[in-house]
Amino acid sequence: MTAADPIRRCILLGDRAPRAALVRLALSPDGHVLPDVRAKAPGRGAWIGVTRAELETAIAKGRLKGALARAFKTGPVLIPDDLPALIESALERAALDRLGLESRSGGLLIGTERIEAAARSGKLSLLLHASDAGEDGNRKLDQAWRVGNDEEGSGLRGLALPISRTILAVALGRQNVVHVGLTDPDAAKRVGEALHRWLHFIGPDPSTAPCETASQGATPFETEPTGSGAPDTDEDDLRGI
Template sequence: MDAMTGLASGPVRRNAVDRERVPACDMIRYVADDEGRVVPDLAGKLPGRGVWLAASRDAVVLAVRRNVFARELRRKVVADPELADRVEALLLRRCLQQLSLARRAGQLVAGFDQVAAALSADAAGGRSGGVLVLARDAAADAERLRRAARGRVVLSAFSREDMGRQIGRDALVYASMEGGAIAAKLVAEARKLRGFRDFEMIIPDRRSPGHEGGTTKEGKSRTQ
């Protein structure tokens, strides 16, 4: 996977629902805990036999409906009908945590004027990369920031209240995160979250020589 854009590459896994091979970076592993309950292993560190599913709400719903977890884990398990909602909530929390981490690391700029100035300075210095984070209900003037965010991932997935809580404010609408490990983690988690809720996520297309002008607008993945 590209460290910044999260574009798929690297190892692949078999999606247990439809047997298709999917890049591991676009999948989620599930295991059974000691009481036989199916839980998502979002960090990829839980012990035991695992089940890999595409990172999408449809994949989880079908896996629960078709008893895929019991079949793949080869044991009796309990799969909560609301498992997809739980995964969405956990992914959302993991995404928002990156905003807090970036702030503590001095890698987050908050506020419209501050973000606009940071984007302008990056453009003047020939720098690209990073993430422009906009609240889902950002005002129309956010379009000015989108146009200035050349070479950056544009992410509009969170409420202004959720964003604000990460930096000790009541609300936050505009933020810019420097390129680096924290930004890459946010993009990777957001790509997975995109399979569970609908939001805008625009990724610069860096796979072609003219990537600076191209973008890839992410869509929700579905498993039939």
Template sequence: MGRAGRKTQTDETTRRCIATGEVQPCTGMFRFVLSPDGVVTPDLAERLPGRGIWVSADRAALDLAIKKKLFSRAAKTQATIPDGLLEMLEQLMVRRLIDLISLARRGGNAICGFEKTKGALISEAALVLLQSKDGSDPQKSKLRPPSGQNTYISCLTASELGLAFGRDYVIHAALVGGGLTKSVKREAARLAGLRGRDAITEAKQPDNPAVKG
């Protein structure tokens, strides 16, 4: 494991989490900076000026960083943690993920609806299966995600997923191409860290049929 800030053999930048002490890829972390008046501020795009403070995209790690006032220790100065920081972070992440899926839809690379999603899975055009976290489990279990890593995303509610498609709600959707797939996977994984790690998984049996039953 390299030191914080170094790149791994896969050329992926890493940072050390202030809560766990572990060095890990930035793709699975949140960056924070202090505003000019010392307020802890999420930097989801990782572009804000100032010294970055990194925390794993994990609810327990974030809770610990707040509880133990680790932001001040990392910044070596007094850091003000705003009330509801994690709720604000979650709202920002939800909006960010919705916007990415919406962009994919406008580019013709995201579809929704059970039959369209089913067809994309059967034809192997689907790269990622998206299902609402509050949808019916028996209904959702009828579809299987494509083989590969992080091909199943279920960290948005039906109403949130619906916003990405201009509908009141969406239960089933899929990404079928385009350059936004990697970004959607990353942001979904980070949001899942806030809402529960079971919301994004790896298909473990590549030979599974796309449609169950």
């Protein structure tokens, strides 16, 4: 663990992971629990690494309320009925904002020919497809990516996003964005982390997930027995950093 990549523990599962892979929950002044996906809200936060379905079950069974009460140590907490939806919306917005930032910085490729050329030359670090992209186009770019990485015959393929080309185009400030490529490994890592949090929470179809690459990595969770002493909350982050 480094100072720039602190580890946190999910208050529901006990799994430990870099906080960039988790979702922070913060307590508003009136006691309501709200998502703080950018980890900027002041005060103590609690972290979760569950899917939306797991969260809804934890809410229904009262497990989330108990875990939050122990984490915040402030007495009763108020959990909005639409907390899962609020988290999903915030994670989607954060992922699309990250794509938009990379687009404005010039680190993002669009257009099948440009992406294919970068893929075949081994310069592509991350490949994304809109949900309504054609299968033929996806296969063509996926194959080019495998060729450029000397991984022909492997399962390496681009990530099919749960958003259409229209939404993707709006997020990037472009027109008719069907496929997206990133050549810079650092940019790919930033986008990959934002997408991982969002897709993990909404529970994507495993068959659409890309194979592990140097820029993406495996799911960064480590299971730790309950009561191990790992922090449930970011008590050392009281400034909201």
